[in-house]
Amino acid sequence: MAFIEKILREIEEDPSEMVIQTLLNCDDGEFDALLAYAWNVRKLNFDPVLDCFYPGNLFPAISITGSECALQCKHCNKHYLTLMNSAETPQKLWETCKKLDAEGKIGCLISGGYNERAMLPFDPFIPILKRIKENTNLILNIHTGLVNKEIAQKLGKAGVDIVSFDVVGDKETIQEMYGIAKSPEDYLQSLTFLRNSKARYIVPHICIGLNRGQLKGEIRALKLIESIKPDIIVLLALIPTENTPIQSLLPPSPKEITKIIAMARILFPAVPISLGCMRPGKSIRNEIDILAIQAGINRIEIPTPKAIQHAIQAGLAIQKYNSCCATPLELL
Secondary structure, eight states, X not given: OHHHHHHHHHHHHOTTHHHHHXXXXXXXXXHHHHHHHHHHHHHHHSOSEEEEEOOGGGSOEEETTTTOOSSOOTTTTTTGGGGSEEOOSXXXXXXXXXXXXXXXXOEEEEEOOOOTTXXXXXXXXXXXXXXXXXXXXXXXXXXXXXXXXXXXXXXXXXXXXXXXXXXXXXHHHIIIIIOOOOOHHHHHHHHHHHHTSSOSEEEEEEEETTBTTBOOSHHHHHHHHGGGOOSOEEEEEOOOOTTSTTTTSOOOOHHHHHHHXXXXXXXSTXXXXXXXXXXXXXXXXXXXXXXXXHTTOSEEESOOHHHHHHXXXXXXXXXXXXXXXXXXXXXX
């Protein structure tokens, strides 16, 4: 308990570098205590269930900018846009979503590349988003980037179900990885605009290790989102992706990832927390998934078979859904 109390005191004093250093320097006993505390928080606040999400082709991703992105962020460099379905015009988005609905798909993630202000060009698509909601059964998860008040209000009035929003808690990381002169406060402002809109569910995403694989700003990001009362929190972890400027870097270690997950569980005892699809694979995927379960997550996208086995042994029932992990269960 002494270690947990120290961490919580430091968060109140300085939710950034002091906490990160304490987490990084903790010994095995303190790490085990952190996991045990987080697991107990989960047990006190949630049923013993692990929700597992498998979006596949039933919940595809759509890019409204095709493969174009003005920022070419260092951790993506447009790579992930090429894996999405393209719908660069409102009409094409309508035709794509009408087809998905006719085929019985559950929903879709609508995303795309950023402009120079780290925003997506949603304005011309908003009438179509409203049309999709009024004429199909699709769940719409909108990945917005930064927004102004006007766009936030329009998205809410269009009836979008979920807003997925990336939050970065460190100014240097924003400038280094995105190449833009923005601050964590800019992200909080956008989140506040979105929360004050009629968008039904607000789901902040935090990428652990975004600062070139190092922990920096994750605790600050968690503290930033407290004020908007998130419906779900999605935690991701940096993947050093091929053909990007950071392809040769090491990702954060499973224990580093787990420390942030455990702190999220402690800071948000009653908010569902998900381990998202963007996380390192290969030899460390099993360890990440198993430790995340021990740290108290509620949901996970495409868990490894060994992680499911561990969850069952830990007394958790397994529920499976064909959706993205940012989707509230009441929508399914």
